[in-house]
Amino acid sequence: MGKLDGKVAVITGANSGIGLASARRFAREGARMFMTGRRRAELDAAAAEVGGGARAVQGDVAELSDLDRLYEIVREEAGRIDVLFANAGGGEFAALPEVTEEHYDRIFGTNVRGTLFTVQKALPLLRDGASVILTGSSAGTTGAPSFSVYSASKAAIRNFARSWIQDLAPRRIRVNVLVPGATSTPGWHGLSQTEEQHAAFKAASEAAIPLGRMGNPDEIASAALFLASDESSFVNGSELFADGGQSQI
Numbered sequence: 001m002g003k004l005d006g007k008v009a010v011i012t013g014a015n016s017g018i019g020l021a022s023a024r025r026f027a028r029e030g031a032r033m034f035m036t037g038r039r040r041a042e043l044d045a046a047a048a049e050v051g052g053g054a055r056a057v058q059g060d061v062a063e064l065s066d067l068d069r070l071y072e073i074v075r076e077e078a079g080r081i082d083v084l085f086a087n088a089g090g091g092e093f094a095a096l097p098e099v100t101e102e103h104y105d106r107i108f109g110t111n112v113r114g115t116l117f118t119v120q121k122a123l124p125l126l127r128d129g130a131s132v133i134l135t136g137s138s139a140g141t142t143g144a145p146s147f148s149v150y151s152a153s154k155a156a157i158r159n160f161a162r163s164w165i166q167d168l169a170p171r172r173i174r175v176n177v178l179v180p181g182a183t184s185t186p187g188w189h190g191l192s193q194t195e196e197q198h199a200a201f202k203a204a205s206e207a208a209i210p211l212g213r214m215g216n217p218d219e220i221a222s223a224a225l226f227l228a229s230d231e232s233s234f235v236n237g238s239e240l241f242a243d244g245g246q247s248q249i
Contacts, residue, residue, distance in 0.1 A: 002030030003229040008078045010034045010070070012061050012118055013088030015043040017185030018135065020050070021217035022085060022224045027052045029225060031083065034074050036061075061088045061114030067121045074125055081125045083228040086118040087135045090187060091150030104149055111153035115160065119175075128171045133227045134161055136177040138243045158239060165237040174236045176227045181243025182206070183215040210245035 009026045013019040015037030023046070027033050033054040037043040040058045047056035057073050059066030074081060089111045094103050119132060126132070139147055140154030157177060164175045182188060182205040189198065206213055223242040226232050241247055 002028065003225060003231065004083065005030035007082035007228075008032045008034070008074070008080055009083040009085065009228065010036070010074060010081050010122070011085040011087055012036050012114075013135075015039055015046045017187055018180060018183060018217050018220045018224070019085070019087045020046045021221040022087070023047075023050045023054065025218070025221040025225050026083070026228060027054060029229070031228075032078060034070070034078070036066075036070050037088070060110075061086075061118050062109040064117055064121070067117055071121055071125060079125075080127050081122055081130060082127055083131050083133070084119065084122050084126060085133045085135075085224060085228070086115045087133075088114055088118070089135055089153075091137075091139075091147065091153075091191065093146045093191060094149065095146040096148060098146075099149060107149050107153050111150070112156045115157060119160075119164065126171075126173055128173065130173050131228050131232070132164070132173060132175040133224055134175065134177045136179040136239060138179055138181040138241070138247045141179070141239075141247045161237050161239075174232070176232070176235055176237065177239045178220070178224055178227060179239050179241045179243060179247070180220045181209060181215060181241070181246045183217060183220055185217055188214075208246050209243070210249060213244065215242060215244060 009031040011019050011023050014023045014035035023033050023035050027050045035047050036057045036059050038060045043056045047054040057070045134157050136157045137154040139151040143151050161175045161177045220242050223240050
C-alpha cells in the first residue's frame with residue numbers, strides 16, 4: 001500500500017523542480033494528482049511524466065481567476081482535496097538600492113498573495129483533517145544579501161502557518177512549512193545571470209551547508225511526502241528544514 005492511497009493531492013508550481021519531484025513521489029504513493037503551473041507545454045510534459053492520470057491545469061497562482069478555475073476542475077472531477085501543496089513561488093536578486101515596485105509586486109504577488117489565495121480558495125474542498133504544505137525557504141530564516149524581498153516573502157509564509165493552524169483548528173486541518181535550502185532546480189540555477197556568477201553562487205552556497213552539497217528535488221519531495229502523509233498526523237504549524245543543516249548554524 002502507498003502512503004497516499006486514495007488521497008486527492010493538488011500541487012502548485014508542479015511543472016518543474018520540487019513541485020514536479022513531489023508530484024512524481026505522491027503519485028507513486030497512490031495519490032490522484034492535480035498539477036498546476038504557468039507554462040502550458042512544460043506542465044503538460046510534467047503531467048505525462050508523472051502518469052497515473054495526473055491532471056494538468058495551466059494557471060498562475062497570482063491570478064485569482066486561475067485559482068477559481070483550478071478548484072472548479074478539482075471539484076468537478078474529484079470532489080475534495082486531501083493534500084494541498086502550495087509550492088509555487090520564485091525570487092530574484094536585488095540589493096536594497098535596486099529594489100523596484102515591479103520587483104516587489106512580482107515576488108510578493110506570487111509568494112505571498114498567491115499562497116494566501118491558493119489556500120483560502122481551497123477551503124471548501126479541503127476535507128477535515130487534510131494536510132496543507134507551504135513552501136518556505138532557508139532565506140526566510142537567515143536572510144541573504146540582495147535577496148531581502150524574497151526572504152521577507154518567505155518569512156511571511158512562516159507566519160501564515162502559525163496563524164492558519166488556529167483558524168483551521170475546528171476542522172483539524174494541519175498546515176506545515178517545508179523549508180528547502182539550496183536545491184538543484186531550474187529556478188535556483190536561473191537566479192544567476194552569467195556562468196561566472198552561477199559558479200560563485202553555487203560555491204558559496206555549498207560552503208555554507210554542513211553537508212557540503214546542494215540538495216536535489218527528490219530529497220525535498222521525500223520531506224513533502226512525510227508532511228502529506230498520515231505519518232505526520234501530529235505535526236502541525238511546524239517548519240521542516242530540508243537544507244543540509246544550513247539554517248541551524
